[in-house]
Amino acid sequence: MNQRLIYLDNNATTPCDPRVVEAMLPYFYEHPGNAASRNHPFGWVAEEAVDYAREQIAQLINVDPKEVIFTSGATESDNLAIKGVFEMYKRKGNHIITVKTEHKAVLDTCDHLEKEGAEVTYLKVQEDGILNLAELEAAIRPTTILISVMWANNETGVIQPMKEIGDICAKHGILLFSDATQAVGKIPVDPKACGVHLMAFTSHKMYGPKGVGALYVSRKNPRVKVTAQMDGGGHERGMRSGTLNVPGIVGFGKAAELARLEMAQDTERLSNLRNHLQQELLKLEETIVNGNEAHRMPHVTNISFKHVEGEGLMMTFNQTIAVSSGSACTSASLEPSYVLVSMGLGDELAHSSIRLSLGRFTTDQDIEEAIQLIGTGVNHMRELSPIWEMYKEGIDISSVQWSEH
Amino acid sequence: MAYSAKVLEHFKSPKNVGTLDKSKKNVGTGLVGAPECGDVMRLQIEVDEATGVISDAKFKTFGCGSAIASSSLATEWLIGKSLDEAGTIDNMDIVEELALPPVKIHCSVLAEDAIKSAILDYKKKNGINVEALSAAH
Numbered sequence: 291m292n293q294r295l296i297y298l299d300n301n302a303t304t305p306c307d308p309r310v311v312e313a314m315l316p317y318f319y320e321h322p323g324n325a326a327s328r329n330h331p332f333g334w335v336a337e338e339a340v341d342y343a344r345e346q347i348a349q350l351i352n353v354d355p356k357e358v359i360f361t362s363g364a365t366e367s368d369n370l371a372i373k374g375v376f377e378m379y380k381r382k383g384n385h386i387i388t389v390k391t392e393h394k395a396v397l398d399t400c401d402h403l404e405k406e407g408a409e410v411t412y413l414k415v416q417e418d419g420i421l422n423l424a425e426l427e428a429a430i431r432p433t434t435i436l437i438s439v440m441w442a443n444n445e446t447g448v449i450q451p452m453k454e455i456g457d458i459c460a461k462h463g464i465l466l467f468s469d470a471t472q473a474v475g476k477i478p479v480d481p482k483a484c485g486v487h488l489m490a491f492t493s494h495k496m497y498g499p500k501g502v503g504a505l506y507v508s509r510k511n512p513r514v515k516v517t518a519q520m521d522g523g524g525h526e527r528g529m530r531s532g533t534l535n536v537p538g539i540v541g542f543g544k545a546a547e548l549a550r551l552e553m554a555q556d557t558e559r560l561s562n563l564r565n566h567l568q569q570e571l572l573k574l575e576e577t578i579v580n581g582n583e584a585h586r587m588p589h590v591t592n593i594s595f596k597h598v599e600g601e602g603l604m605m606t607f608n609q610t611i612a613v614s615s616g617s618a619c620t621s622a623s624l625e626p627s628y629v630l631v632s633m634g635l636g637d638e639l640a641h642s643s644i645r646l647s648l649g650r651f652t653t654d655q656d657i658e659e660a661i662q663l664i665g666t667g668v669n670h671m672r673e674l675s676p677i678w679e680m681y682k683e684g685i686d687i688s689s690v691q692w693s694e695h
Numbered sequence: 696m697a698y699s700a701k702v703l704e705h706f707k708s709p710k711n712v713g714t715l716d717k718s719k720k721n722v723g724t725g726l727v728g729a730p731e732c733g734d735v736m737r738l739q740i741e742v743d744e745a746t747g748v749i750s751d752a753k754f755k756t757f758g759c760g761s762a763i764a765s766s767s768l769a770t771e772w773l774i775g776k777s778l779d780e781a782g783t784i785d786n787m788d789i790v791e792e793l794a795l796p797p798v799k800i801h802c803s804v805l806a807e808d809a810i811k812s813a814i815l816d817y818k819k820k821n822g823i824n825v826e827a828l829s830a831a832h
Contacts, residue, residue: 597757605698641730692730692735
């Protein structure tokens with residue numbers, strides 16, 4: 291197959307920037323040391339490389355390098371933050387507040403803690419995907435020890451008002467954790483300025499390698515501690531044991547530096563491309579954008595094409611374009627995206643959605659081709675759709691008696 | 696998940712897409728599934744009243760590739776069959792023919808339901824005793 295593939299699934303993972311790969315290469319063979327080997331040059335070189343990467347990453351999010359704990363990725367960071375805080379502070383209280391649109395790594399961790407005695411409130415979001423701050427404040431109890439709100443949503447790109455949420459946490463003396471996996475490296479993220487005390491993020495969503503992530507843990511005002519979830523040699527200030535992934539960390543550092551230097555130009559170019567893509571797709575009948583468009587990541591759009599099923603639609607062009615669908619037609623239950631459903635989008639519209647996420651390597655030509663192919667696919671699927679035919683005949687779809695299945 | 700060659704073929708060039716005139720007495724329509732579930736199939740049969748044989752079948756489906764392929768295949772199989780023969784089409788025949796993975800078996804179940812539902816509709820319209828069939832369904 292010689293056809294050029296178009297990658298519009300950058301929220302799933304980003305390609306590794308070649309400059310990142312280049313920075314990593316010496317640390318596989320030439321500099322093979324263990325960063326924890328304190329008594330020979332191999333170890334010193336590795337440690338120096340890790341320290342440098344830690345600074346590059348700290349600079350991107352405007353924190354002290356000592357506040358960056360390396361992990362294997364955002365899922366581990368989410369687990370470490372939430373379980374670690376719960377275990378460390380459970381004598382103070384057992385209540386955690388989070389949001390229904392969080393990533394599974396947060397929701398399933400909270401679910402796990404409920405079995406260990408935690409009480410968890412799962413807040414719904416408004417129709418535009420943004421948390422209602424009054425509802426958040428009303429959910430706070432004397433026993434609340436942690437609030438967990440993601441910075442930007444992976445499916446819709448909707449950005450939460452972190453500063454306002456941070457102010458509420460400060461007022462009530464509650465720790466604030468944010469899964470910022472989709473935000474760090476793409477938009478300015480400053481946890482200290484927003485009152486965020488712990489923050490998870492990962493390398494492979496910002497053009498770095500997979501298998502390496504970080505957790506920011508505030509050291510001052512307040513000094514936050516988390517219980518280690520991995521016992522061993524006491525690496526990372528005792529919060530995360532395990533030999534550091536030196537090449538991965540070097541790549542993560544380089545990716546962070548590139549993100550910091552190129553963020554403004556990437557954002558401008560990608561938001562223009564995204565807006566063009568969205569505008570053109572919205573010219574198709576009965577097409578809507580999901581999520582708040584003003585508070586949204588610059589490279590993401592989530593669109594529902596009414597009366598077309600997302601997975602079937604993807605199949606019309608997935609030999610050429612990679613996107614992701616809100617319809618997971620892979621189980622007997624046919625669950626549509628819980629994120630979109632939490633926003634009050636009906637199940638039908640959630641099944642009809644696709645997420646398009648652009649990245650540093652997306653070209654103008656990619657977008658022009660995507661507009662053509664997706665448009666053709668939507669029209670093809672609508673010709674096949676009995677619901678589209680009913681809609682065209684003026685039948686109210688919601689009044690139809692559907693058979694139970 | 697990779698689709699089988701047969702699913703891809705039916706998906707790319709689905710057979711018998713369209714709509715029959717449901718007001719005609721010799722047309723039976725089955726509409727199964729629900730938009731909230733991500734699958735809706737409409738399958739129609741036209742019966743030659745002289746011979747009792749299905750002379751035409753059409754479908755439209757809202758769903759994934761396997762659902763579209765299952766209904767396309769069903770229409771192919773239906774044409775030329777008597778109603779009794781059509782009623783014996785089993786979802787596992789579809790699974791086998793299209794090499795559907797376990798997570799897509801529900802698509803074949805929906806296609807079988809659509810066939811049975813279209814036959815039932817035809818029989819009801821034509822005053823044929825449907826008790827036995829309803830019980831089986």
